[in-house]
Amino acid sequence: MTVRLTPNLVRMCGTDAQPPRCVALAGEIGRAVQCTIYAERPSPCREFDTEHEACQRARRYFGLP
Numbered sequence: 883m884t885v886r887l888t889p890n891l892v893r894m895c896g897t898d899a900q901p902p903r904c905v906a907l908a909g910e911i912g913r914a915v916q917c918t919i920y921a922e923r924p925s926p927c928r929e930f931d932t933e934h935e936a937c938q939r940a941r942r943y944f945g946l947p
């Protein structure tokens with residue numbers, strides 16, 4: 883589910899795609915989605931909060947409030 887960037891750093895597959903979509907995300911954006919590896923999600927996902935600018939940008943991208 884990851885792409886190795888450096889010996890110590892990986893990125894979730896799909897997060898660099900256009901449009902970005904993490905391979906671990908299931909469901910339909912704007913309706914119902916869930917992280918299929920939530921308990922094992924990587925540290926950047928644990929550090930995000932729902933008010934993070936990247937989250938706001940993603941909502942705008944998909945036309946969500």
Ligand code: SF4
Nearest residue numbers: 904906907917923927
């Ligand atoms: S929380 Fe992280 S691992 Fe889970 S779907 Fe979102 S980006 Fe992917």
